[in-house]
Amino acid sequence: MRNTGRLLHTIGKKQGQCNICGETGPLTEDHSPPKSCIKPRAVQIRHIVELLSGQGVVEKGRISQNGVKFRTLCHRCNNNLLGLCYDPPLASFTKQVSQLLSSYAALPGIARIQGNPQRIMRAVFGHLAAQGVDRYLKGPETELLRDWFLNESLPLPENIRIYYWLFPHHGSTIFRDAAYLDIPSGRVAVIWLLKFFPISFLMSWEESPQPLFNLPRLSDWGNEVLTKDVELPLSLAEIPHRYWPEAPSETSVITFGQEAMFAVPHIKPSSQ
């Protein structure tokens, strides 16, 4: 197995601390994005900096035959909570968006997608938290996020915003623990990102009451206990650049953790 010189840990020990709840015991494999949203297939896994360097692919990335997986979650968090409770609403949400994009009907500027934001947010957080071996600690919110994930009646920690937008592209990108600097305002946020066709999700730790990004937010429902779906707005006309926010720009700077990664479909070379 080769890598690009940056070691991307996805499969750790069989026993260890769960990245979400912190309990120590047998660990299970989590697919990110979840299997219910996209079919796992062979991918090349590379560090995000390689994607953004503009130098092209220097060397073959690490190949995984079955999508991107992390063995970092306990059975309860992975199978009982993500698999049974939180992934199905995420899968339903992404499926509705895919169907909308593949329909022949004239698309509205803003679509309304049925979804349960509380459960979709927990699914997004869970799959992002799964990234990287032995990474239970997430700063001051570690326990707050753990309790919120485990108990649906608790509110999302108030300094966290979760944005989403249409992502009509191939490939997936996942990272946690990046620092984003908005140059015009001087504001800094820690961001986690999960992108895969057809949706991107961004978790952002922000001190200001004013949201840093002008995008729809699942976290607007962060204080509500929801048993029913709501209508989530999704702009089909105005969407960020394919490589936003990970690519540098004139108005932003981003610093990545060591395991930020992206995955592209792996196409076997022909035999000639």
Ligand SMILES: [Zn+2]
């Ligand atoms: Zn757990």
